[in-house]
Amino acid sequence: xxxxxxxxxxxxxxxxxxxxxxxxxxxxxxxxxxxxxxxxxxxxxxxxxxxxxxxxxxxxxxxxxxxxxxxxxxxxxxxxxxxxxxxxxxxxxxxxxxxxxxxxxxxxxxxxxxxxxxxxxxxxxxxxxxxxxxxxxxxxxxxxx
Amino acid sequence: xxxxxxxxxxxxxxxxxxxxxxxxxxxxxxxxxxxxxxxxxxxxxxxxxxxxxxxxxxxxxxxxxxxxxxxxxxxxxxxxxxxxxxxxxxxxxxxxxxxxxxxxxxxxxx
Numbered sequence: 182x183x184x185x186x187x188x189x190x191x192x193x194x195x196x197x198x199x200x201x202x203x204x205x206x207x208x209x210x211x212x213x214x215x216x217x218x219x220x221x222x223x224x225x226x227x228x229x230x231x232x233x234x235x236x237x238x239x240x241x242x243x244x245x246x247x248x249x250x251x252x253x254x255x256x257x258x259x260x261x262x263x264x265x266x267x268x269x270x271x272x273x274x275x276x277x278x279x280x281x282x283x284x285x286x287x288x289x290x291x292x293x294x295x296x297x298x299x300x301x302x303x304x305x306x307x308x309x310x311x312x313x314x315x316x317x318x319x320x321x322x323x324x325x326x
Numbered sequence: 327x328x329x330x331x332x333x334x335x336x337x338x339x340x341x342x343x344x345x346x347x348x349x350x351x352x353x354x355x356x357x358x359x360x361x362x363x364x365x366x367x368x369x370x371x372x373x374x375x376x377x378x379x380x381x382x383x384x385x386x387x388x389x390x391x392x393x394x395x396x397x398x399x400x401x402x403x404x405x406x407x408x409x410x411x412x413x414x415x416x417x418x419x420x421x422x423x424x425x426x427x428x429x430x431x432x433x434x435x436x
Contacts, residue, residue, distance in 0.1 A: 203347070203348040203349035204349050206347055206348055206349065207345060207347065207349070210345075210377070228407075228411065229411075231377075232379065232411075235347070235379055236379060236380055239348050239379065239380070239381065243348075286416060286417045289387065289391070289421055290387065290391075291384035291385070291387040291388040291391075292380075292384050294384065294415075294416050295379075295380040297415070297416065298380060298412070298415055298416075301415050302415075
């Protein structure tokens, strides 16, 4: 546990730490749905944000850690005036931000859609190394004007 | 996720229900590729799917491409918003043949 696991402000709606395994994604989606429902978002928005977070978690498992592991993913959902700020922290080696770049959808092939979904749903996405140099921080922001 | 295969005179029906995600999409992929191998028409019934992620879509695309190569008709059946949402985001709703019901799909020409 470290400071990233602890709610630090009134704007924190959810802090959820879990091992980076596929079997944990269903429970994570359930927690995200419950949180966003409590915050009053409509079902369609909730399902879209659930997809973006789920795809981000998959990217961490498959590309940052490279496989399923007991190492952690920490998900934080914050809200401010209805805007959503989502942060996903991992403890994997530094990743190339290109791992969530868009691909040409005219190229019909399996794979590579997760990054597209994230960009389609969220307004801003960024990836940076954790300040301590251990892991990555993925940030996604969705505005509701 | 649960799945089943029913063989009918006009095609094989592969039905999925529940959530298709990173944990269980490998099983969905395996089943779809198996059926495409020996069927002439495959109806993939996704009506009862409540969630599908990019790995589930990837399984559908791979089976669709395998079917296309071997002249197997590959048809999706879904009115599930969870499925249609991701197909539209991936712009695959115009690539796949999609029917609202199995009955419609079975009466259409493929």
